[in-house]
Amino acid sequence: MYQVMIVEDEHWIRSAVAKMVETDGIYEVVAEAGNGEEALETIYHVWPTIVITDIMMPVQDGLWLVREIYERKLPVITVILTGYNEFEYARQALRYHVSDFLLKPVMEEELRKALANARERTSQFGSLRLFYLAIQQFFDKIADLDPQKLFKEQAQLVQLIAAADTLQESEKIVLFKTFSGKFNDLIQTVDPSFERMPVASTRTDYIRTHFLKLTEHWQQICSKVFNGEMRQIIRKACDYLQAHFSEDLSVSDMTQRFHISVSQFSLLFKKYTGHSFVNYLNGLRIRHAKQLLIEGELKVYEVAESAGFNSLPHFNRVFKQLTGQSPNEYRKSMSI
Template sequence: MSKVEVVIAEDELWIRSMIGEMVEKLGPEFHVVCEVGNGEDAWSYIEESWPSIVITDIMMPRKNGLWLAEQIATQELPIISIIVSGYDNFQYAKQAMRFGISEYVLKPVNEEELHDALRRSVQRLAGLSDTRQTIARIQKFAETLPDLAQTEVQQAIDHVVNETYRLKVPGHVRSKLLNALSNQMNAFLHGIDSGYPVRPLEAGTEAEVRRHFQGLIASWIDLYPKYANQHVRMAIRKVCEHLDEHYAKTYSLPEAAEMAHLSVSHFSSLFKKSTGLTYLNYVNQLRIEKAKEELLAPEVKIYEVAAAVGFASLPYFNRIFKQLTGVTPQEYRKRLGI
């Protein structure tokens, strides 16, 4: 089985950690890539990284789980949502079903029930493989756009559009995918020039769709010299410097993008190009490097180290530490004779 990336959105810290442990106990192919306490932060991560499965509580601050499920359903993203709730209320179940959610797990969460829901979700993902591959192409395009020369943008967009039209999917699904590509390009152009008039993709014939993308390419060629200006890249460097100094404070992806005065999409692309990592992975790696330094002091407890570098959950800290170093914090200390 290929890697299954799971996002957990749950505002109760101990439940969030418990669910994460349950997920990764199911098998090595399951990876918890993000743990957040509200739907808004989960959506920010989804827009950047497109996970396989989202496990979300219903009642959360800022944006709840039903709002999150609605965003995924409205955008028709090839992501499976699993609702976890302590409210045995059929009204919630009915609302969840409206968004195409068939997995509804009640609290307290039973490990076997969650595992069964995850297995069924993986089976459903198999039916979305073509769509997920196209989403991956769009992601790849967005990530490589900062590196593309003016003449290469045409070829890259044509490739994604051609592959999208080859898909054997309903027309409305194809339209959503083409919209996603258009939105990525528009966001990037707007990030270069805040005065750029965003041009959404209108439903139309294949020829009209291709003309729309030709217009976006023309705008890219026009704005490229401004993009090449060093001040845009300097903005990313300043964000990195701020994170290096304030690594224990949690900044959401939109907050980091705002620091750079860039759109989320543009910031994500430039950040990955500049650092080689997604924003979340950069922050995690930074924190783990700081944690290694803190672990050298034998009198400091591991949970104190986790809190000092910005992890609200000890189990999550342990998992990320092992993912990045291959050992647990305790094993790391033993290897150093601490």
Template sequence: MYHIVVAEDEHWLRSELTEMIERIGGGFTVIGEAVDGEDAWNMLHELWPSILITDIRMPRKDGMELLRNMDDAGLPIVSIIISGYDEFDYARQAVRYGVSEYLLKPVMQDELKEALLKSRDRLELFKELNGCFKFINAFMERLPQSAAKERNTELNTVIQEIWRAQTVFPKSRKSALTAFEGKLTALILGMDADYIPSESPDWNNKEAVTGYFRAMLEVWSFKSRAVSGQEVRQVIRKACEYIENHYMQPLTLVKVAGQANLSPSYFGHLFKQFTGQSFIGYLNGVRIRKAKVLLMEEDIKVYEAAEMVGFISLPHFNRMFKTIAGMTPNDYRKGMGF
């Protein structure tokens, strides 16, 4: 089945094109009728058709701008342009956007059928990418019922499928990934989430891309389970306990986030939200507090105290101590009477 969106501001012509396509059959079916370019642009993202039939002149967003937007976004959609005789030279400029066929008004059914058949052949070039979009759609449909472990496994499958996409469509990988990003973002924003990963990753870095989408899924999971503030505080409380018990080790945001089974970016967001401090700020605070206790022991040297609380650089320890305690370690000891 080849799904088609028809974009035409003249109602009679839009209806006529739809009726012609119904008569042509052959697996072609109209799934959306847009009254202008802006309407069509929204439909392309909502319906993901295989073919777009668009008039070159329309209000709000004309056909040329629509094609330009599609090209920039890398949408794997074959386009057929409709134009009048006085617009044909203008319409020919659309070749840069990969237009499949041009039809002059009045549109004849035989000409439309020929254009659709040629478009169908051209769609074979997009088969790999369309497969990616099917994986994404299937993933989004299963998302509400899937368990966390299943989600991660299926996410890896989706990313792997996108990475395997053929290069016949130059923007295929980015197109699929940004579409996936858009769907997850819309899903999260629809739940009044207060956090979305701030920056898109390097789309050519598979590990970064996987981590980015995993972080988005964690946000969705928290919101979809209606996690209460008390539950989140419990997660952060356990993380703080972990820091209190392991501060002398080389702790990182990544490591502690892993203990909480959260991505570093989302964990960092929650940690600051509920403690009022960044992770590293909190960790340094714990270490300096522990160092103060050690420095009260006359036989423990400053560099030894620094090492015992997890600092590998004495100058860094001295800077952090002064920033947090308001004095150097030596001045602190003098104040204690040493």
């Protein structure tokens, strides 16, 4: 299955595109964002295969986003949504290797063709995507690693990239810069006075020392992250989610509400709940959906809407992932 991210500031357009994307069951919408800046931050957490982005958005627009993806050499295929009067502006994105342009309102058949074209282009990344995922997995669990495990896993990841014979040297440099950049970002969210340590050389001894220093600094300050104040923020966030799980919520919504950075919120949320934000939210929604299915008064698509899912295919897939059954199978197993 191919992971898709939709970037669009209009909620109803995002929902409509998400529903069309998931119709075939080949693609999964793993994230949504309302502007380019939020989207770029989210990409570094979920690593979608394909990004479908509107061209005109607040904060940072779609042209900025596709340029950042291209210049950072991220293993992501981009597709642009554009209005008729924006098309010439959108054409500037050709220099950033955009796969396709879709004119709004989006037609399902055109979207399918664009997704198929994007899917064919993913082979150009080879194994590069796997290394990005390995970097993200390291940061997903960094808060749970004791000092010995932390240093060991960091060293293993550096060695994995350095020794990879499937990667070109230019790709290794990009991976090390990404790894270092995320580490610097994480430290700076906790210690704003921290002076960033960019990668200045690709020599093996330098790279090992560079990441050792970053790991040492993180270990020294991580106790500041997991204090009572931060625990209270996550508790309030969980309370809010339990009361508003059926609404259209994103990590960005939560970070704005609780005045915390996306990186820090994601780290703390996983540390204190044991789940990512998306998995925790889906758990609340599916628990609510199960109760509605047991009551038997609503049709499955009505249950999906009540639980906060924008599309029935997405609801069916998440429900089966978490319960091992489809909604209808669950209903039958409850003798309803």
